[in-house]
Amino acid sequence: MGRSPCCSKEGLNRGAWTAQEDKILCDYIKAHGEGRWRNLPKRAGLKRCGKSCRLRWLNYLRPDIKRGNISPDEEELIIRLHKLLGNRWSLIAGRLPGRTDNEIKNYWNTNLGKRHQDHHASDDRSTKLPLDTAKKRAEPVAVRTKALKCSKQVFLKVSRAETPDRLNSNQTSSETRDHQTNMPPGPNPGDSNNGQSSLTNSEDNISADDSMLDFNIGELCLSDLLNFADFSTSLACSSDHQPDVMLYEELETNVGLNMHPFASFLDYYTGEDQWLG
């Protein structure tokens, strides 16, 4: 079956965009908004692939794009986030207002990545590690080949010892449900009552590992994360970044979290005072 290409490449312009093309694209998006990229070129009168239009807009023409050099603060945050997230550029970019994933990726590849490799190489030389070991160490542990996306779904995690009572009451393990209506009565973010959480539900007397976990990814309680994975310990060890990664791995593995619902954690992790822009 396969899928049709995003556009027929015949008769389309490629390469650098001209000022006129930029203007046409900007005018069209101002008038009609973003989206429908495939049809956009035809409607706007551009001889470009829809993908190309999207990329041009997102990485260059958007009014909120921040131009100019990456500041030291931004650089530090990029390094920190890269340690935690690996090559998930869009997520990293999401923490740097006005910066695009492409820009950060390029910056990393041309500056930071090289610098870090050198740094690790020198570290490893000093400890006389074999070259292949040194290479492995230089690679971020948390890298995933593709960013996991998370729609507004509930994560159901049922361990090998499923809890039939709870499962049978409403649904099977493979079902999803409206998390808004099934949110356990856990604390709200910022709620001082952090003792009870959906992750360590003492009321049901079941461990996090054996419980069915459902929570609103948009309203994920930091307290739950803190309770679940000894967050304070991790922070205490922050001079060595390995615990950061381990914490993430633990959350992802045991809680079923991936990076989008992890935003709250990142907010906390990067610190409000480090927000830029």
Added chain:
DNA sequence: AATGACCACAACCGCACTTTA
């Protein structure tokens, strides 16, 4: 001045995931 190496970054490409009909 010519040219080759290197660098920065815009743009492209293929794939995966989500949404829609």
Added chain:
DNA sequence: CTAAAGTGCGGTTGTGGTCAT
């Protein structure tokens, strides 16, 4: 439920600028 369309992501390539020789 499924196929196709739409979209987003990360890796890679192409190209123009700069610098050293």
